[in-house]
Amino acid sequence: MTVHFVYARGMRNGAPQSITRELAPRLAVLGNVRVYDYTEVRTIEPAAGDILLGHPHADPRTVFQASLRRPGWAKRVILCPFSHGIPEAYAWMEPVVEQADLFLAITGKYWMETIGGSAFAPWEKKMRRVDLAVNVQHFPPIKTMWNARGRRRFLYIGYPGRAKGTDYLCELAEANPSLHFAWIGWGMIGSGRIETIGPCEFTLPEALELVGRHDFIICCGRADANPATILEGLAWGLVPVCTKESGYRDERWLVNIPLDDVAGASEILRGLNDAPEAELEHYVARGRAALVSEYNWDRVAANIIAALRG
Numbered sequence: 014m015t016v017h018f019v020y021a022r023g024m025r026n027g028a029p030q031s032i033t034r035e036l037a038p039r040l041a042v043l044g045n046v047r048v049y050d051y052t053e054v055r056t057i058e059p060a061a062g063d064i065l066l067g068h069p070h071a072d073p074r075t076v077f078q079a080s081l082r083r084p085g086w087a088k089r090v091i092l093c094p095f096s097h098g099i100p101e102a103y104a105w106m107e108p109v110v111e112q113a114d115l116f117l118a119i120t121g122k123y124w125m126e127t128i129g130g131s132a133f134a135p136w137e138k139k140m141r142r143v144d145l146a147v148n149v150q151h152f153p154p155i156k157t158m159w160n161a162r163g164r165r166r167f168l169y170i171g172y173p174g175r176a177k178g179t180d181y182l183c184e185l186a187e188a189n190p191s192l193h194f195a196w197i198g199w200g201m202i203g204s205g206r207i208e209t210i211g212p213c214e215f216t217l218p219e220a221l222e223l224v225g226r227h228d229f230i231i232c233c234g235r236a237d238a239n240p241a242t243i244l245e246g247l248a249w250g251l252v253p254v255c256t257k258e259s260g261y262r263d264e265r266w267l268v269n270i271p272l273d274d275v276a277g278a279s280e281i282l283r284g285l286n287d288a289p290e291a292e293l294e295h296y297v298a299r300g301r302a303a304l305v306s307e308y309n310w311d312r313v314a315a316n317i318i319a320a321l322r323g
Contacts, residue, residue, distance in 0.1 A: 054076070149309075170196075257269055
């Protein structure tokens, strides 16, 4: 039996390449594992007992979609991020989900708890939620000291876009000139009050030193499944701050801010800017415990393997 694992190939320590690199060797307990990039244009012909697992691409010629249509699979299982905040972003997947036996959704608790009231409610019977994880060896603690109260720094890592809520991040920056916001990533962002750093390679010491100058990792998502940068920032020693529409809510190791409520969110951000260091240390300590107990690759792989065997 072979597990044909379709995801993103590459050597980056961060998602999505880290998902492939961390899961592929762990899936070997099931049999042979072959890895494909989800953008490849090809078709896999299954042998008896083979499993198709992975990330569909919107192009029907690409490997997951083209192979999904072939007869003979023992199981056909989707594994990819999901949120229902922007329905048109996932509407193309309807025929893919119909053909699949199982949808392992990499998503936060918020999205699964609310899917019943969304356009994707019929998918719920095929779905099982899967957490993301972080390899703490690749994201070691780098935060050595907090910035002074009243001079704290908020960092966003990622691309600008509607799902990521960078429009809302810009609103918060414009409404709070006394707060320092910075952004690492490709593209352009719509506020001059956000320090634009550009893309960084986080294996380089100078990039990690730059990250360590900040105190909070912030995500203002509108429809973000559960961004890996929240866990990566937590592992580095920053305090995560995010909307519940970033997938995470009511966790003891992060601070939630409301979406599209500039006054309410600003009050929370200003409070963090002036919070005692001991309060910030408590968030980080609880977060490190969560990385060990929940958001680790052994646990994620065990859940996926159990689903494939079940």
